[in-house]
Amino acid sequence: MSDQLPAEQPVVEAPPEGTPLPSGSTVLRLGPQPSLKNIGDPGHALLAQGKAWPGLFAFSTKECELVDAGQLVRLSVWEVSRTSTKQAWVLIGMNDNNRVLLRLSVDAIQTVALPASVKNPAILSLDVVWETATQADPVDPAKRIPNTQPGANGHCGIDGLYRGDRAQQKKLRQLLADTVRPGDLAVLTDEQIASFQAAATSA
Amino acid sequence: MTTPEMPLATLPRASRVSTWLVFGDSDTPEAGSVVPHDAYVFGFGEPDSLDEASYSDSDARHQAYLTRMVSDGVVPADVSEKARLVWNRARNLVPGLPVPIAVAYDGGPIHYTWDNGRHQATAEFHPGEMASDWFITDRQSHDYDGGEFSTDLVLPPTFLDGLRHILKSTNAG
Numbered sequence: 001m002s003d004q005l006p007a008e009q010p011v012v013e014a015p016p017e018g019t020p021l022p023s024g025s026t027v028l029r030l031g032p033q034p035s036l037k038n039i040g041d042p043g044h045a046l047l048a049q050g051k052a053w054p055g056l057f058a059f060s061t062k063e064c065e066l067v068d069a070g071q072l073v074r075l076s077v078w079e080v081s082r083t084s085t086k087q088a089w090v091l092i093g094m095n096d097n098n099r100v101l102l103r104l105s106v107d108a109i110q111t112v113a114l115p116a117s118v119k120n121p122a123i124l125s126l127d128v129v130w131e132t133a134t135q136a137d138p139v140d141p142a143k144r145i146p147n148t149q150p151g152a153n154g155h156c157g158i159d160g161l162y163r164g165d166r167a168q169q170k171k172l173r174q175l176l177a178d179t180v181r182p183g184d185l186a187v188l189t190d191e192q193i194a195s196f197q198a199a200a201t202s203a
Numbered sequence: 204m205t206t207p208e209m210p211l212a213t214l215p216r217a218s219r220v221s222t223w224l225v226f227g228d229s230d231t232p233e234a235g236s237v238v239p240h241d242a243y244v245f246g247f248g249e250p251d252s253l254d255e256a257s258y259s260d261s262d263a264r265h266q267a268y269l270t271r272m273v274s275d276g277v278v279p280a281d282v283s284e285k286a287r288l289v290w291n292r293a294r295n296l297v298p299g300l301p302v303p304i305a306v307a308y309d310g311g312p313i314h315y316t317w318d319n320g321r322h323q324a325t326a327e328f329h330p331g332e333m334a335s336d337w338f339i340t341d342r343q344s345h346d347y348d349g350g351e352f353s354t355d356l357v358l359p360p361t362f363l364d365g366l367r368h369i370l371k372s373t374n375a376g
Contacts, residue, residue, distance in 0.1 A: 033308045038277050040268045040305035041261065054325055055306035055314040061329045062310060167349030170338035174323055178342075 014082070014130050014153040021128045025106040027077040027156055030088045033060060035097040036187065047187050052102060052180035054173040059161070067162040074131055074157025077104065086196045087151025089188070091133065094200060099188040108179040109158060114168055124164045124172060131157040261302045265290065272307045278330070279311065285328040285335055286313040288356050296358065297366045322368040326352075339365030 021027070034056060039047070046053060063073045078088045085101060092098055106128045113125035133155035137143035147155075161172055188196075269283045269290075286305070294300050303315035303326075312335075315326040321343050328335040338349035339362060348361055 034306045035277075035309070037275075038272065038307040038309075040302075041264050042302055042304045043306060046304060053304055053316045053318060054323075055304060055316050058306065058308060058312065058314045058327065060308040060310060061312055061333060064312070064329065064333070166336050166351070167338055167347055170325060170336075170349055171340060171347045174325075174338075174340055174347075 014132065014155070017130060017132055019130050021079060021106045021130065021156060023107055023110075025128070026080045027104050027106060027128055027158075028080055028083070028085060028088060029056075029075070029077045029102040029104060030085065030092060030098060030100070030188075031076060032092045032095065032098055034058075034100065035095070036099045037097045039100075047100065047185065050182055050185045052177045052185050054170065054177045056100060056102065057158075057161070057173050057176055072159075073162055074129070074159050075161055076131075077128065077156050077158055078151070079154040079156055082154025083151040085188075085192075086199060087149075087154075089193075089196050090200050091147065091149060091151055091155075094197065096193055099193070101186045101188055102180055103184040104179065105181075108181075109176065112172060112175040112179065114164065114171055114175075117168070120164045120168060122163070124160065124168055126158060126160040126172060126176060128156050129159050131155055259302075262294065265302045265305065268305060269313075272313065277307045277309055278313055282307075282311045282313055282328050282330050285356060286315065286326075289326055289328070289335075289352070289358065290315070292356070292358050293363075293366055296363055297370055300366055300370050317366065317369045319369045322365065324362065324365040324369055326362075337362040339368075341368070 039055075043053070043055070057075060059067065059073060059075075066073050076092075078091075080103070083091075089098060109126050109128055113123060116123050133147040133152040134144040135147040135149075137145045146152075158176070161169060161176070163169070164172070266287065269287050272278050273280045273283045290303065301317060303317050306314045306316075308314070311328070311330045311333075313328045315328075317324045321341060323340050323342070325338045326335070327337075334351040335356070336349060336351045337359065338347065340347035348365075350359065350361075352359075
């Protein structure tokens with residue numbers, strides 16, 4: 001993946017929540033999870049080869065519980081013209097171990113679909129939609145409020161990974177991981193992390 | 204299933220390894236102590252696994268990884284032990300199976316993937332009573348299947364078949 005980071009854009013309003021991203025868009029995934037230190041050896045070998053696998057797109061147990069409770073859960077990503085890699089890294093908590101960086105084509109994600117089955121008659125597919133980035137309310141940390149930090153307006157979610165039965169959800173995840181092209185996965189270097197930290201500290 | 208209790212020293216080698224895995228590193232019983240019922244059942248009646256009792260370096264690293272995920276406070280101990288149990292059963296029943304690509308999420312799950320281009324298998328282990336599940340797929344035929352592990356984490360035949368396909372591809376490749 002190119003080390004060239006997109007120029008930071010002036011803050012503009014994000015489109016309405018749930019609106020699909022237009023064709024041709026690119027999103028980056030730099031999740032707080034999985035943390036680099038929590039990936040086993042064979043995974044590090046794959047990362048070195050720039051290859052993705054479904055474990056990079058799993059929901060946490062807490063998110064699974066929300067899905068089981070019928071809540072809508074999307075996989076967090078950032079649209080690259082609105083959110084730089086540095087901004088995403090700051091927005092997810094400035095953790096040294098948040099280093100697995102994926103660049104994903106929205107068009108490719110939208111091609112991920114499963115035909116209807118006997119158990120589940122619906123056609124299952126993925127999309128990427130705008131989603132308001134939130135943060136803990138400083139007054140009442142139990143509450144979430146919109147995040148207005150630079151780059152927060154690029155927040156989106158990969159929608160649809162919770163649909164269908166468990167096998168279908170896993171098939172969708174496998175197909176999603178298969179959309180990652182060679183070179184679109186990188187591990188942020190110590191130098192990049194140091195530059196992000198320096199920029200965040202001086203801002 | 205009920206089985207008679209048996210002193211550790213009289214168990215075959217693979218079964219001794221299996222009970223060590225169930226008890227964990229820090230709580231290995233002394234030879235001669237009685238094996239609990241669940242540990243005793245594990246691995247018993249699988250004579251093909253006897254030659255596969257030795258651990259490779261990659262396996263040892265994986266076992267250490269599972270231990271570290273608990274000591275680092277990433278996942279609860281039961282998540283790590285579920286993953287360890289399934290991995291050890293899988294490697295006993297499918298000798299030569301590669302170490303899984305493992306990822307741990309804060310608070311769970313641990314997510315395993317085996318992949319050899321055409322075939323992929325995954326397993327996901329959650330804390331407490333939340334179901335752990337498995338999945339297999341064939342990219343060529345587009346077939347896929349999956350389900351929840353039973354509470355005693357017996358590996359379903361379909362999942363084992365998927366792992367054998369992965370091993371076959373590994374050996375062919």
